[in-house]
Amino acid sequence: MADKLAKLDLGGKSLEYNVLEGSTGPDVIDIRKLYAQTGAFTFDPGFTSTASCESALTYIDGDEGVLLHRGYPIGQLAENSSFMEVSYLLLNGELPSKDDLDDFTYTITRHTMLHEQLMTFYRGFRRDAHPMAIMCGVVGALSAFYHDSTDISDPEHRKISSHRLIAKMPTIAAMAYKYSVGQPFVYPDNNLSYTGNFLRMTFGVPAEEYVVNPIVEKAMDQIFIVHADHEQNASTSTVRLAGSSGANPFACIAAGIACLWGPAHGGANEAALNMLREIGTPDRIPHYIERAKDKNDPFRLMGFGHRVYKNYDPRATVIQGMVRDVLGSLGINDPVFEVALQLEEMALNDPYFIEKKLFPNVDFYSGVILSAIGFPTTMFTALFALARTVGWVAQWNEMISDPGQKIGRPRQLYTGPTQRDYIPLDRR
Numbered sequence: 001m002a003d004k005l006a007k008l009d010l011g012g013k014s015l016e017y018n019v020l021e022g023s024t025g026p027d028v029i030d031i032r033k034l035y036a037q038t039g040a041f042t043f044d045p046g047f048t049s050t051a052s053c054e055s056a057l058t059y060i061d062g063d064e065g066v067l068l069h070r071g072y073p074i075g076q077l078a079e080n081s082s083f084m085e086v087s088y089l090l091l092n093g094e095l096p097s098k099d100d101l102d103d104f105t106y107t108i109t110r111h112t113m114l115h116e117q118l119m120t121f122y123r124g125f126r127r128d129a130h131p132m133a134i135m136c137g138v139v140g141a142l143s144a145f146y147h148d149s150t151d152i153s154d155p156e157h158r159k160i161s162s163h164r165l166i167a168k169m170p171t172i173a174a175m176a177y178k179y180s181v182g183q184p185f186v187y188p189d190n191n192l193s194y195t196g197n198f199l200r201m202t203f204g205v206p207a208e209e210y211v212v213n214p215i216v217e218k219a220m221d222q223i224f225i226v227h228a229d230h231e232q233n234a235s236t237s238t239v240r241l242a243g244s245s246g247a248n249p250f251a252c253i254a255a256g257i258a259c260l261w262g263p264a265h266g267g268a269n270e271a272a273l274n275m276l277r278e279i280g281t282p283d284r285i286p287h288y289i290e291r292a293k294d295k296n297d298p299f300r301l302m303g304f305g306h307r308v309y310k311n312y313d314p315r316a317t318v319i320q321g322m323v324r325d326v327l328g329s330l331g332i333n334d335p336v337f338e339v340a341l342q343l344e345e346m347a348l349n350d351p352y353f354i355e356k357k358l359f360p361n362v363d364f365y366s367g368v369i370l371s372a373i374g375f376p377t378t379m380f381t382a383l384f385a386l387a388r389t390v391g392w393v394a395q396w397n398e399m400i401s402d403p404g405q406k407i408g409r410p411r412q413l414y415t416g417p418t419q420r421d422y423i424p425l426d427r428r
């Protein structure tokens with residue numbers, strides 16, 4: 001019996017519901033019996049007040065700007081850890097020992113190649129296809145290739161599928177890029193780190209030796225870390241919902257990629273850099289701020305605002321802190337960074353943004369770094385998908401392992417016509 005109860009008076013009945021407490025964060029009212037007891041549903045479009053599941057992976061305090069993975073603050077992980085270690089943490093719940101990390105890295109490294117037949121899928125796409133369109137298709141197609149690990153009731157199968165997905169995403173993303181620029185695919189090199197290998201597969205060519213720049217490798221790894229998981233966001237909820245029917249894991253991740261693509265979610269990093277380039281010079285910033293505030297103008301400041309963070313996004317803090325170093329070490333003086341800094345300052349001092357608690361999110365500065373590294377804007381969301389795959393598979397695994405797991409099936413407030421008789425065509 002929970003200590004706290006929520007009381008509801010409805011249709012002359014007085015009902016009580018348990019209030020459940022997590023290890024931290026808001027309490028939740030357990031309304032699972034509401035419909036059976038009252039015949040009523042709750043109404044929460046956009047799920048602004050709904051906890052859709054129980055999870056021990058990631059915690060966000062949006063008011064304080066806190067993001068924890070298995071309890072560890074994102075800033076500490078970005079500074080001290082590696083993407084492989086964070087992936088292990090998300091999947092297994094604890095930081096690995098040195099041996100565990102070596103084993104995990106070895107396993108992921110040995111799964112990086114794609115089935116050769118899968119390469120032919122790329123050739124079916126137009127050369128100007130968006131990398132996210134290719135990612136949706138190719139990741140979905142994995143479900144037709146790896147039949148030996150898709151018994152989702154078997155934890156070992158789930159583990160192998162998870163490792164395959166994490167390992168193959170860099171290869172798939174790099175090949176999407178190679179296809180778009182008309183260069184040959186570069187096969188993985190098992191001597192390199194996860195991130196170094198991705199950089200080589202993306203920017204290397206068979207005609208020359210590719211030397212991984214350690215500064216770029218570190219920056220890219222940190223970018224992967226800050227994108228690794230983010231609680232029950234739209235794409236993660238999509239993966240969970242797709243997975244709740246028992247669907248093939250590769251198909252579930254393809255569903256997550258489709259959701260991530262939208263400009264309100266992962267597509268915002270591409271949109272943010274395009275916006276900063278369009279603004280171009282600091283003197284044009286006030287015009288764009290006015291447009292963002294104008295209710296009759298659909299324009300929004302991309303990379304600003306968040307459903308959960310009503311404070312500085314801690315991921316943006318990590319990335320903002322990296323920009324100057326990365327640009328400096330690459331010898332790049334991109335005027336877009338100055339535009340970003342001044343736009344941030346102006347927006348944070350504007351009553352509209354203060355009142356609505358709109359702060360830079362993870363996507364505001366990431367594009368500046370990714371562009372300096374050499375990625376075209378169309379690849380930005382594909383990089384997000386690559387990194388978020390570990391979060392998606394960890395959340396999917398958590399859901400499938402939950403003995404109380406049910407197919408996700410929301411209800412609705414019906415506002416269409418009530419029952420009426422069919423009218424034959426000649427009488428309409």
Ligand code: CMC
Nearest residue numbers: 263264265266268292300301302303304305306307356361
């Ligand atoms: N520029 C101008 N106004 C904004 C912005 C913005 N970027 N974001 C929110 N608002 C206003 C919005 O017009 C609304 O005003 P009002 O209350 O007067 O109608 C108010 O702030 C609340 O916005 P909302 O759309 O109701 O809030 P939401 O929680 O549904 O949306 C959001 C969150 C992220 C979709 C939204 O802030 C947005 O569209 N931002 C730009 C896109 C973006 O950067 N997305 C990346 C999110 S972080 C990466 C990820 O995890 O996917």
